[in-house]
Amino acid sequence: MKLLKYAMLSFLALSCFACSDDDESAIKNDMIKKTVSPAIAGEKIEFAYAMGTTNGRISKAEAVASIAGAAGTGFELNSWFTAQTGMDVNGVHYGAGEDVPIQTVKDASTDGNTSIANMMEKVDAHYINPTIAVGTSQTDLIAATLRYNYVVPEEAKGKTFSITFTGISSTGDRVSYRTPDYKISKMDMKRLIELENEGACYFSIEDMKAYTKEEVNAQNLSGKIDFIYNYQDKLNGFDYAHSFVSPATDPKFIAISGIVPSGATNNTPMEQRANVHDAQLKGSNPAVYVDDIDFETLDLNGAMNYILNLKKDDSAFMKTADGKWAAYVYVNNVDGSGKMTISLKRYPL
Structure with missing residues (x-):
């Protein structure tokens, strides 16, 4: 014994x-x-x-x-x-x-x-x-x-x-x-997706994938694009940097002229969260997690359709314009050359 x-x-x-x-x-x-x-x-x-x-x-x-x-x-x-x-x-x-x-x-x-x-x-x-x-x-x-x-x-x-x-x-x-x-969660999760300004910057929440403009046009994906990653240091005198814009965002908040693909019109509500660091997406403690309940109670009424000046460890909640999906997007990394790495959780509504 x-x-x-x-x-x-x-x-x-x-x-x-x-x-x-x-x-x-x-x-x-x-x-x-x-x-x-x-x-x-x-x-x-x-x-x-x-x-x-x-x-x-x-x-x-x-x-x-x-x-x-x-x-x-x-x-x-x-x-x-x-x-x-x-x-x-x-x-x-x-x-x-x-x-x-x-x-x-x-x-x-x-x-x-x-x-x-x-x-x-x-x-x-x-x-x-x-x-x-x-x-x-x-x-x-x-x-x-x-x-x-x-x-x-x-x-x-x-x-x-x-x-x-x-x-x-x-x-x-x-x-x-x-x-x-x-x-068992209803969520899907995908980690470490690379975005590049004027490259693979067109993102589909349904596909959990970033596309180039050439891929969007060739595959007729305009209707699936929920947000576009933009990078520019300043816009009209204010900090712009790493930003998300939905295709329907007012052009005055879109830094790069002509970046919205023809036929892309989704108006995606999005809300920035500065202090939500999901451990599954961040890859480290603290053990705080976005779970199903966060999407089930998510209210984006009155949210903007763009987020400007995102930094490493920022995040955002979004809903697709067709109401089928909600998403939590976490910014793993950014750099000064117009690149961003994101991870996300997606939930069916």
């Missing part, structure tokens, strides 16, 4: 045993959902599933998803422990406090809704008991915390999903944990 206590210590710092289907069983389990961002199609949702036994060793873990995940769903081969001091493992140096990988899964597979991890029989004893030096001995695998990744499938948009985890010991003891139901 002392070894089991050591093995589960790091996991118990985050959670405690609960939800076992047999409190008298020798095998116990627990789970945390590590990903806190909205569940969007194509994105990975990470879980940590812990199991440990006082009878025999752990031999297998299963995860059954209520909706089959997309490619990439399944268990990872490595578990992780936190280095107490600096150490070298498999030729890599890890400092104190860093996570160190150790293989605890012999092989893993996913078929439809079900993922299986067959466990190693023995692991480095340090993983079970950190007082034992790394590389000095092996011991039976009596406890492990596994990483399980669920990749949200396209067909699950707007639905809920859950995962039922099961741990099985070498003596046949079983324990299960069913997660709560998690909502």
Whole structure:
């Protein structure tokens, strides 16, 4: 039992045993959902599933998803422990406090809704008991915390999903944990789209893509263009810089004469937000996210159809003129040569 206590210590710092289907069983389990961002199609949702036994060793873990995940769903081969001091493992140096990988899964597979991890029989004893030096001995695998990744499938948009985890010991003891139901977003997301002044500056929210004027004309896309990226340092004496204009914007706010393609007439309401830094689009903390509710409650009545002088980390909410889509556009980067990198979330209205 002392070894089991050591093995589960790091996991118990985050959670405690609960939800076992047999409190008298020798095998116990627990789970945390590590990903806190909205569940969007194509994105990975990470879980940590812990199991440990006082009878025999752990031999297998299963995860059954209520909706089959997309490619990439399944268990990872490595578990992780936190280095107490600096150490070298498999030729890599890890400092104190860093996570160190150790293989605890012999092989893993996913078929439809079900993922299986067959466990190693023995692991480095340090993983079970950190007082034992790394590389000095092996011991039976009596406890492990596994990483399980669920990749949200396209067909699950707007639905809920859950995962039922099961741990099985070498003596046949079983324990299960069913997660709560998690909502899957209706949003789509696309990151790091390059815009260029008088180049790929014509943007379609429906397509989540920037086009050149030649592409707009050749593919008859004028009716799909929701905003145009303009760059000019000054316009009529005021700061203009990196700006978005809808095709229907008053020409006095459009810096480049003739940039609106023939037939492009969409009047796209847009509202600048200076302090909304979505972590999924920004790629870093703080863990603040634009979610479905932000679009469901979005009110752009009275919004302008242009935004001027955008800077890095600015953002904007928009709605397409036909009322089919709302979008949140985040400015990842700008430069002084008339280029901008954006990411966006799109929501069906």
